[in-house]
Amino acid sequence: MVALPAMSAEIPVSQAPAQNQASSSSSAETIGQVTSVSQLSDVKPTDWAFAALQSLVERYGCIAGYPNQTYRGNRALTRYEFAAGLNACLDQINQLIATGTADLVNKEDLTTLQRLQEEFTSELQTLRGQVDALEARTATLESQQFSTTTKLRGEAIFALASVFGSDRAINTDAQNRGNNRNELNENAIFADRVRLNFDASFTGKDRLRVRLQARNITSFNTGVTGTNQTRLGFDGNESNNVSVSALFYRFPIGESTIVSLATEGLEYIDEVPALSRNFDSSGSGAVSRFGRYNPIYRAAEGPGIIVSHKFNDALTLTAGYVVPSGVGNDPSNGRGIFNGSYSALGQITFQPISDLSLAFTYINAYYTDGSGVTGGTGTGFANNPFNGARTSVNNYSLTANYRLSPSFTLTAWGGYSNAQAENTAVARNNANIWNWAVQLGFPDLGKEGNFGGLVFGVPPYVADNQFISGNNRRQDDDTSYHLEAFYRYRLNDNIAITPGLITILNPEGNSSNPNIYVGVVRTTFTF
Template identity: 55%
Template sequence: MTKSFWNVLKLSPVVVAATFIAANSALAAEVNEQVTTVAQLSQESNDIGQVTSVSQFSDVQPTDWAFQALQSLVERYGCIAGYPNGTYRGNRALTRYEFAAGLNACLDRVNELIATATADLVTKQDLTTLQRLQEEFSAELATLRGRVDSLEARTSELEANQFSTTTKLKGEAIFALASVFGDERAGGGDLQDNIIFADRVRLGFESSFTGQDKLQVRLEAANITQFDGDVTGTRMTRLGFDGDNGNNVEVDKANYAFNFGPAKVKVEAVGAELYENINVFNPGLNSSGSGAISRYGRFSPIYRQGSGGAGVTVQLNPTGAFTLSGAYLAPRSNNPGDGFGIADGDYAAFGQLEFKPSQALSVGFTYAHTYDGGFDTDAEADVNLTGSTGSSLARRPFGDGVATTGNHYGIQASFQPSSKLSVGGWAGYTTAIAEAGAARGSDADLFYWAATLGLKDFGREGNLLGVIFGQPPRVTNNDIATREDPDTSYHLEALYKMRFSDNIAITPGVLVIFNPEHNDANDTIYVGTIRTTFSF
């Protein structure tokens, strides 16, 4: 405290009022000589209440040295405040900013008393002392007023120029430089290995009407080639952020999430995806814009079941040690024809039990039952048991257009021993049954696994080094012997995300597929990319 402050204790009650009010002022509650925000000032103002008697303070006793001063302030000037719980908190530390703010508040009160009260209420000596103190603290008062005015101006500007009072606009733009490398495509033939430069842009509108709900509508335009088919001969080389609609703007998501009692519910009209709604146990690597560069490296294929159409997802106890999730998705729900729609067409019924005994460890046990009708002129809408992540045989174990039922079982885990290290992985098993054609009644078994490693803040804060290794979905057994995968493919991926700001990140990465299509006769294929992500 300065010498001037100690002199205050020898002055009249008016000056002492400035000191005690400063400790409870609604205008200054921040320490380390910083000015509080407008929101904080408003909140503290709500927490302080006027008192009419010093006896209302539970922590002020008649034996306290300040009791008489406080009593005088209450009875003579009426400018003393306390907290709702009936305390005064006279032992709080006092900063210069708090003192300046309290002095300013007391001056306003004194001016009011001068205008309305009798002449002997304030003495000439009181006014002289107050004037001297006001001059001494003029710099602090000016700083306080200036910074509060600046905050009010900035708040007014934000309110005047905000996108909407109920809707937030979020955007993401990806620019990707990518190419494939190797001797031949899987199955033979030349790789289409020219370097591409392509983009994907998303704009999301998120509205809330109660503060506990969210309406999302997202637009997308993209022209990023899928590295499959004629390009590499296998879908194992697909990028995690690919997609090509000719850069036409389309609505790719429309959903509404809300709380229903203890449950969290999300209803989706288009673009329903399990991995957007529940934990997929691959933190830092699950995002298409900032995570793994490959499709398989983002998360287990079990979370891709039923994607693309309408659906509903329900979660119980989403913040507890045990979380139970259930979902029903219908990928071709908008088609009213026979064999389509919500109840008569393709569907995925999904359930997951997540166990999180600590903040570091989480384990998930997952089951999905699916039906793929297999009759659609669009090849991409045909049977797809693996979400386009494994071999062509694993995708359609009984051939094109054969209706197939699948029972999918998965276990996933994530372990984060520190804030900078995460390890995890998944394993999955699928039993498939042919429901039509010559193969009707045939069974097939599929298996896949992966392990992941993420090092956060590697080299610089915000950066991420990621490594993923595993085996994409493979047909291990099939009643149709000619449709079993003969060997085993391995997926190896490494990436390094470099964050240059909160809005810009650049991620170089490489993907290696050994024995593509689970056939050791196929040459190793490499995929390299540099993904630049802009977000706001």
């Protein structure tokens, strides 16, 4: 009996060492099963091995060849290619013996196999070594594979930024009290933000996302400039401690409904139809917090649910309920999912033609500490109109986006918020808060993948407030203006550099404040 090795039925013969190769202009084609060696036109029938292999192939059908009747469609048969065919027959006969059908293999064929093995010993050993190496590499890849259902997507931001000007802003109440203005902290910073998104899918249509985040980008907020109007769109400083910043599951119901359920990091802007495309991304869009998108969508970020239903190609309805991070997981009094701060959204998006989109948005929100009304944008009075009193807010907004050409887009929004104090000490005091902005986008400016953007608008400000506490009115006497320009230059598919300049006129709603400028160079790496 011949000792038959248990080998793979298919050997990548193109990896075998080439000897006496003849040139061929035909390319490799799809493998098909060949039942006769005489079909392989590049095997010489005068060789004794040909007749031996022909007999084995015709009895056991064990060689894979090519439809154009060549054993290897792009070159002549070599000893290594022949050995690969022999190895296939060895596998076939070995399988017959292993499955208890050895009576189908006669003694003469075993003798022929033994002689062929002796003749092609060197070539068979080479092929087996290649197969062993291939199997070892495959085993290594399988052992090191992270997951068969999960993909890793990463983003790293390097930020070089600084504020410019003379003094920090103060609000009108502070000015009326005679407060002095401190100097700006104008030292440049170099900081980072890193995000790792683990996206898993179990049906091919759903997505479970776990986001890990670390960052140390100081916010240019009231502690640095006297106002939140100078904040960057990607700031946040946890000293680069890693945390789960988002955990949500998005899945379809039928063909027209998408549900997003989150225990952390759910944002309205990620789930509503995009109208500020190319501006809204923190890693590749506008460099300021206000300039990225309509601040109505910053009503809350944290655990919650958002449902979006598409009635047809033109009409989409979105509804959501989100509570601030750190509130939904706290069972203490005045917190939790339904007993603390919250926001509830309803939006109708209408797209009558492919280049025009309109959205009407309403959000009802409640803040137990009175802060966060405008999501950290606008003046301090707008963000906290009643000095920490419990506050309910009705927000209304209209947003429009029009693509005039492939190289020019126009987005505009206007928003109004009516805030009411709920504390007994200042019960039913009302404040009216306004904001608006225009975004001009220039896709592929300079070259494909680049983007230029201009933003001009009025960040949220308190136009009227019934709140009175001594000499404090918490009302902005003047209107601040936001002017921003940025240009995203794409070095390659994975690296983009975005320089930007932000100018705030009449900071903190006070025309007596000097203008404040913010310069930034954001480098984004995606992988």
